[in-house]
Structure formats: C-alpha cells, structure tokens
Amino acid sequence: MKRRVEQVFAHLESKPDAVVLANATDPHLDQSFFHLFEVPGGLFEGSVAVAHPDGSLDVTTSPLEAETAHLAAKHDPHVKIHVVNRDGPDSLEAVLRKLLPGTPTVGLNFPELTHGWYLRLEKLLPSAKFVDATAGVRHSRAIKEPSEVEKIRKAAAIGSRVGTEIPSLLKAGMTEHELAAEMEYRMNQYGANGRSFSTIVGFGPHSAEPHYLAGDAKLTPGVSMVCDFGAYYRRYACDITRSFHFGPRDDELKRVHDTVEAAQQAALAVLRPGVAGKVVHQAAEDVITATKWKGLFNHGLGHALGLAVHDGGPGLGPTSDEILEEGMVVTVEPGIYIQGHGGVRIEDDVVLTKNGYEFLTTAPRGYLEVSA
Amino acid sequence: MKRRVEQVFAHLESKPDAVVLANATDPHLDQSFFHLFEVPGGLFEGSVAVAHPDGSLDVTTSPLEAETAHLAAKHDPHVKIHVVNRDGPDSLEAVLRKLLPGTPTVGLNFPELTHGWYLRLEKLLPSAKFVDATAGVRHSRAIKEPSEVEKIRKAAAIGSRVGTEIPSLLKAGMTEHELAAEMEYRMNQYGANGRSFSTIVGFGPHSAEPHYLAGDAKLTPGVSMVCDFGAYYRRYACDITRSFHFGPRDDELKRVHDTVEAAQQAALAVLRPGVAGKVVHQAAEDVITATKWKGLFNHGLGHALGLAVHDGGPGLGPTSDEILEEGMVVTVEPGIYIQGHGGVRIEDDVVLTKNGYEFLTTAPRGYLEVSA
Numbered sequence: 001m002k003r004r005v006e007q008v009f010a011h012l013e014s015k016p017d018a019v020v021l022a023n024a025t026d027p028h029l030d031q032s033f034f035h036l037f038e039v040p041g042g043l044f045e046g047s048v049a050v051a052h053p054d055g056s057l058d059v060t061t062s063p064l065e066a067e068t069a070h071l072a073a074k075h076d077p078h079v080k081i082h083v084v085n086r087d088g089p090d091s092l093e094a095v096l097r098k099l100l101p102g103t104p105t106v107g108l109n110f111p112e113l114t115h116g117w118y119l120r121l122e123k124l125l126p127s128a129k130f131v132d133a134t135a136g137v138r139h140s141r142a143i144k145e146p147s148e149v150e151k152i153r154k155a156a157a158i159g160s161r162v163g164t165e166i167p168s169l170l171k172a173g174m175t176e177h178e179l180a181a182e183m184e185y186r187m188n189q190y191g192a193n194g195r196s197f198s199t200i201v202g203f204g205p206h207s208a209e210p211h212y213l214a215g216d217a218k219l220t221p222g223v224s225m226v227c228d229f230g231a232y233y234r235r236y237a238c239d240i241t242r243s244f245h246f247g248p249r250d251d252e253l254k255r256v257h258d259t260v261e262a263a264q265q266a267a268l269a270v271l272r273p274g275v276a277g278k279v280v281h282q283a284a285e286d287v288i289t290a291t292k293w294k295g296l297f298n299h300g301l302g303h304a305l306g307l308a309v310h311d312g313g314p315g316l317g318p319t320s321d322e323i324l325e326e327g328m329v330v331t332v333e334p335g336i337y338i339q340g341h342g343g344v345r346i347e348d349d350v351v352l353t354k355n356g357y358e359f360l361t362t363a364p365r366g367y368l369e370v371s372a
Numbered sequence: 373m374k375r376r377v378e379q380v381f382a383h384l385e386s387k388p389d390a391v392v393l394a395n396a397t398d399p400h401l402d403q404s405f406f407h408l409f410e411v412p413g414g415l416f417e418g419s420v421a422v423a424h425p426d427g428s429l430d431v432t433t434s435p436l437e438a439e440t441a442h443l444a445a446k447h448d449p450h451v452k453i454h455v456v457n458r459d460g461p462d463s464l465e466a467v468l469r470k471l472l473p474g475t476p477t478v479g480l481n482f483p484e485l486t487h488g489w490y491l492r493l494e495k496l497l498p499s500a501k502f503v504d505a506t507a508g509v510r511h512s513r514a515i516k517e518p519s520e521v522e523k524i525r526k527a528a529a530i531g532s533r534v535g536t537e538i539p540s541l542l543k544a545g546m547t548e549h550e551l552a553a554e555m556e557y558r559m560n561q562y563g564a565n566g567r568s569f570s571t572i573v574g575f576g577p578h579s580a581e582p583h584y585l586a587g588d589a590k591l592t593p594g595v596s597m598v599c600d601f602g603a604y605y606r607r608y609a610c611d612i613t614r615s616f617h618f619g620p621r622d623d624e625l626k627r628v629h630d631t632v633e634a635a636q637q638a639a640l641a642v643l644r645p646g647v648a649g650k651v652v653h654q655a656a657e658d659v660i661t662a663t664k665w666k667g668l669f670n671h672g673l674g675h676a677l678g679l680a681v682h683d684g685g686p687g688l689g690p691t692s693d694e695i696l697e698e699g700m701v702v703t704v705e706p707g708i709y710i711q712g713h714g715g716v717r718i719e720d721d722v723v724l725t726k727n728g729y730e731f732l733t734t735a736p737r738g739y740l741e742v743s744a
C-alpha cells in the first residue's frame with residue numbers, strides 16, 4: 001500500500017507531517033482507511049490509520065480485530081499494527097502521541113471524519129495543528145491501481161451475470177421485492193460479499209422514480225422496469241442498471257430506450273482522460289434535449305465508483321469541472337423518466353484507459369422485450 | 373414525529389434554538405435524521421433536518437427525492453419539506469438562513485456529522501453558535517416508541533425464522549459463504565429490506581473469531597459454528613447469533629454452549645430499567661469467570677439496537693455506566709472463544725419493559741447437534 005500512501009502526499013500542496021484517518025462506529029467508517037490499509041475482513045470501528053510521507057502506515061486496532069489486522073499486514077513491510085487498550089502505555093492516546101511527537105501538522109479527511117472524532121483528536125493531540133488533506137486522499141483513491149480495478153471488474157462481472165439473467169427470472173404476478181431478493185441471492189451465489197446498495201426494482205410507473213426501491217407492486221404484461229443494483233467484492237462495489245420491457249410492446253418506451261442508448265453512446269464517444277466530467281454529461285444530455293423527452297433526464301450522468309458506490313472522486317455531473325484521468329472508474333447512466341408512465345436508465349461501469357475507456361460491466365444493454 | 377423531536381430538546385440541559393442534522397454522502401448519513409423524519413425510502417444524501425423546540429421539523433431535499441419526502445410528510449402536520457436547488461431563493465443557504473434567522477444557537481449531532489459538514493454549516497450560518505446536542509439526540513433515539521419496537525420486532529421475527537431454519541440448511545461440504553448466501557436470501561424472501569450487516573458464518577476454528585465473516589471453509593462433521601446475522605425491516609435492524617454443532621458431539625463445546633446459555637440467563641435475570649449496563653455485563657461474565665473458560669469472553673455483553681446495528685445508545689459493556697430505561701432495545705450476547713478449536717455465542721435482542729425485558733428474537737437458543 002506504500003504507493004497509495006505516497007499518492008496522498010503527492011497531491012497535497014502543503015505537506016503535513018502525517019495524514020490521519022479515523023473510523024467512528026459503523027456506518028461512520030472512513031472508507032479511505034480501507035484504501036490505505038487493505039484488510040479483507042473486519043469493521044475496524046474506532047481504529048486510526050496514520051500515514052507518513054515515506055509511504056509507511058501505522059494502524060491501531062482493538063484486541064477484537066488484532067488477528068485480522070496482523071494477517072493483513074504480514075506481507076507488507078510498510079504497515080505496522082498497534083493493538084490498543086483502554087488505558088496505560090497501549091492506550092490510543094499514548095500510541096498516537098508516540099507516533100506524532102512534538103507539534104506535528106496533521107492532515108485529516110474532512111468529508112469522512114465525524115466532527116466528534118475531530119474534537120477527540122484535538123484532545124488526544126493538543127499540540128498538533130490540523131489541516132485539510134481531502135485533496136490528497138481523494139486523488140489517491142480516485143486513481144485506481146490495477147489490483148483495485150480487478151476487484152471492481154470482478155464485482156461488475158457478478159452484476160453483469162445477474163443482469164443478463166434477469167429476463168429469465170420475470171414472471172407475471174411476481175413482486176418487485178421478490179425479483180430484488182432473487183437478484184441479490186444470485187449475486188451472493190456468484191461470489192459477491194453482499195449487495196453494494198439497496199436494490200432498485202421499479203415496475204411500470206415506479207420505473208420513473210430514479211431512487212425508488214423495491215416494493216409490493218406486481219409485474220403485469222405491458223410494463224417497463226428499471227433494475228439498478230450492485231455487488232460488493234472484497235469491499236469494492238459495482239453499480240449497474242438495466243431496463244426491460246415485459247410483454248406487449250409499448251412503442252413510446254421502445255423509442256425512449258433507443259434514445260437513452262444513444263445518449264450513453266454519445267457520452268462514451270467523448271469519455272477519455274483530459275476531458276472534464278461535465279463535457280461527458282453534456283454529450284448525453286444533448287441527445288435527450290433534441291427529443292420530445294427534453295428535460296426528463298433529471299440527474300447527473302455518473303459518479304466515481306470504488307470502495308463506496310458514490311466514491312467521492314470526480315464524477316460526470318452537469319457541473320463536474322474536474323479533469324478525468326487514466327485509472328478513474330466511473331458510472332455512465334443516462335435516463336429518461338416519464339412520470340406516471342415509466343422510465344428507462346442504462347448504467348455501466350467503466351475504467352478510464354490511456355486513450356479512452358474500457359467497460360467493466362458487460363450485460364447486454366440493447367432493448368429487450370421479454371415475453372409475458 | 374413531534375414527540376421524538378420534543379424528546380431531543382427534553383434531554384438537553386441548555387436548550388438550543390434548533391437542532392440540525394445533516395447527511396453527507398452515503399454511508400455518511402446521520403441515522404438520527406431518519407429517527408426524526410420517518411421516510412420509508414431514499415438516501416437523502418445532502419439533506420438537512422432542522423428540529424425546533426415546539427416539535428416541528430423542516431427537512432430539505434434535492435428534487436430527486438422530493439416526491440418521496442412529500443409522501444412521507446403528507447400525514448404529519450409537523451413536518452415541512454423544502455426542495456432545494458443549486459442556487460437562487462431555493463438554495464440550501466437561503467432556506468437555512470430563513471429557517472434559522474438572527475444569531476441562533478444551533479445544536480448538532482457530533483458523532484454522526486462529518487467534520488466537512490460542520491465547516492460547511494459554519495459558512496452557511498456565519499452568525500450561528502454551534503453547540504453539542506448529542507445527549508438529546510442520543511436519548512430520543514435510545515428510547516424506542518412502540519412503532520419503532522414493532523419494526524425491530526418484525527426484523528427480529530425474520531431473523532428468528534431463518535435462525536430456526538439453519539439446521540435444515542446444513543450439508544457436509546457446503547462453504548460458509550454458501551450458508552450465508554442462503555440465510556440472506558431467506559431473510560429477503562421473508563420480507564427483509566436486506567441484511568443489517570455482513571453475515572458472519574464461521575465453521576470450526578473460525579467460530580472462535582468474533583468478527584470473522586463468511587469464507588470458503590467447508591463444513592465437515594464434528595465442528596461447531598457461529599452464525600451472526602440480521603435483517604433490516606423499514607430501516608430498523610435486528611442482530612441475532614446462534615451456534616450449532618454439526619455431527620459427532622464435541623463434549624467440551626457442548627459444555628461451552630451450556631455455560632454461554634447460563635451466562636445469558638444470568639444477565640437476563642438482572643436486566644431491567646434502573647440498572648447500569650455494566651451490572652448486566654458483569655452478571656454474564658461472572659458465570660464464565662467461574663469456569664475453566666475464564667477470560668475467553670473478550671467483548672462487551674451487548675449494544676443498543678435500532679436504526680443502526682450499533683445504535684449509539686447505552687449498551688451492556690463492562691464500563692457502561694448509563695442506567696437502562698424502559699423502551700431501550702439492546703442485544704444480549706455472551707460468548708466463549710477457544711482459539712484454534714471453536715467458539716459459541718448466543719445473541720438475542722430484547723426491549724426493556726417496565727419491570728424487566730421482553731424477547732424480540734425467538735429462535736431456539738438451546739444446544740443443538742445437527743446430524744451430519
């Protein structure tokens with residue numbers, strides 16, 4: 001993980017003496033902790049990672065997860081584990097003061113640190129000066145190493161397999177909830193460590209609500225549906241959406257699907273390193289704006305993806321000024337939503353390559369009518 | 373939700389003019405936001421809840437989740453929804469300044485607010501004075517209303533049903549991961565909105581690691597296992613652990629199981645309002661300390677449960693000084709872990725009643741040998 005730690009400091013204009021990441025209670029864990037400390041299991045509630053400019057990393061853990069931490073650190077000479085106890089020479093306070101002596105300048109990851117932890121660090125390290133290290137943490141995390149891309153690729157392969165199977169799962173009378181349960185089961189069977197977010201299955205008019213979850217609506221012939229779901233694989237997420245039509249064709253929704261596909265293609269045609277995220281969004285929006293469904297694409301085109309589904313790095317929204325770089329992983333997900341009727345969204349995960357992009361999700365994305 | 377808002381202020385010694393809860397990006401959402409604003413779906417990333425001493429609540433939302441928010445607020449005259457846009461008169465800044473005019477004292481929930489959001493609030497409300505409202509938020513959330521207990525009870529019923537079925541799922545040669553996938557599938561089929569945390573299934577020596585997840589180990593006759601899992605039901609969690617023995621009896625682990633059961637019974641015998649959490653822990657620990665497995669119960673007896681699995685309220689740890697009250701929901705989960713051999717943990721969820729407690733989880737907790 002030495003390189004990831006070095007990348008944090010490489011992207012900070014004013015170099016702190018250390019960067020500290022602190023986990024509160026789940027779900028308030030700093031996902032960047034798991035970017036710098038690659039540990040397969042464990043929650044590491046209350047743990048602190050101290051990253052140094054030389055690429056080394058100190059990690060504190062409670063006795064409960066000491067074994068897990070030691071196993072993960074065994075093959076990395078740059079990581080050192082400190083098992084902390086409630087008080088005495090192994091207290092968190094004693095360990096932190098030893099790791100950060102004098103009057104250090106300490107960088108923190110403000111977007112993922114709780115304010116409670118910030119106040120606690122002020123007490124634990126009264127001589128320290130705290131500064132914002134968000135830019136460095138964010139950039140280190142945004143550019144995925146090949147081993148990270150491989151985990152997202154595996155998650156995406158699991159999601160794609162299930163996405164490909166959805167048509168075979170559809171039966172008239174089944175509920176959105178039942179379909180979601182079956183999709184999640186299959187992801188787990190295919191090796192996922194659970195779902196990466198609450199599965200969205202919206203039948204008919206529900207498909208026009210982008211953040212609808214799965215409910216009790218039953219599948220009836222003649223409706224479209226949006227299935228937006230994802231798997232975790234060793235802490236890394238995928239995020240995929242496919243839209244299907246069940247039973248007798250709805251000509252308008254067929255044309256909507258074609259338009260969304262065209263919007264995605266237009267975005268992918270301009271997606272490459274050196275381009276600002278908003279340019280990619282605009283390419284998709286322009287396609288939709290030129291149709292009768294102008295204004296019905298009401299969200300950003302995509303977001304960074306990695307340890308979190310909304311990974312915090314540069315995205316593809318209408319105001320995303322940041323320039324895309326090789327190694328970033330983003331979603332590309334245009335959609336059109338006709339209230340009261342139905343919606344279509346197509347979402348894929350891609351990694352930016354030197355000259356363009358590569359698909360991580362592979363399920364067919366063309367229009368598909370499933371026999372009722 | 374008026375009562376929940378009032379309870380926040382009732383438990384603050386110095387009353388602020390308002391209490392503000394702010395959600396960052398998932399998973400950095402303040403779960404207390406969903407305690408005060410009972411909305412079934414949606415993430416509400418970036419949303420802010422402003423709670424007032426008269427019990428009313430203002431909630432901001434992006435256009436994306438406006439419909440969901442309006443539906444949830446429709447039946448509650450004390451909740452008002454504000455759809456915010458990037459700029460103009462409906463910007464978050466304009467809305468917050470209108471809701472919090474002058475030089476207000478604003479209470480914040482430090483344990484679940486990101487430091488990034490804290491700095492943003494300082495900018496949005498430059499005349500405000502920010503104070504710690506953790507005690508009020510924490511207490512309001514710790515004492516569950518009957519409608520909250522019913523959701524946990526439903527989640528616990530789902531978990532208990534799966535816990536009861538686990539013996540019928542066991543087959544020699546199956547992996548921990550396969551068993552976990554089957555358990556999660558059944559929870560979803562029985563109405564869960566997903567799992568409340570990563571399912572723990574540990575076979576043999578793995579059962580001696582309290583935070584082990586599910587891996588590739590295969591089930592072989594003669595081993596014990598620990599299954600620790602939970603369901604979400606409408607945002608509320610359950611958390612249940614059962615331990616089983618597969619195939620030919622292991623006399624030591626049978627006695628370990630009996631001891632853990634006795635420890636749980638001893639804890640339940642003293643569990644009631646008016647008692648400090650540490651007293652309940654001690655009752656369980658004393659039972660184990662009196663055996664040859666002294667020292668092998670290496671975690672706290674239990675934790676608060678609700679919107680989060682580790683809900684932040686008073687728990688049952690060895691240093692839990694807080695006094696238990698009617699309406700709190702806690703886990704009771706003693707365990708004994710013999711490294712390299714196996715572990716046993718029994719975990720139930722209970723709600724504190726006027727004079728004692730009531731079980732929410734109901735799966736059989738006695739020793740069970742499953743034929744291999």
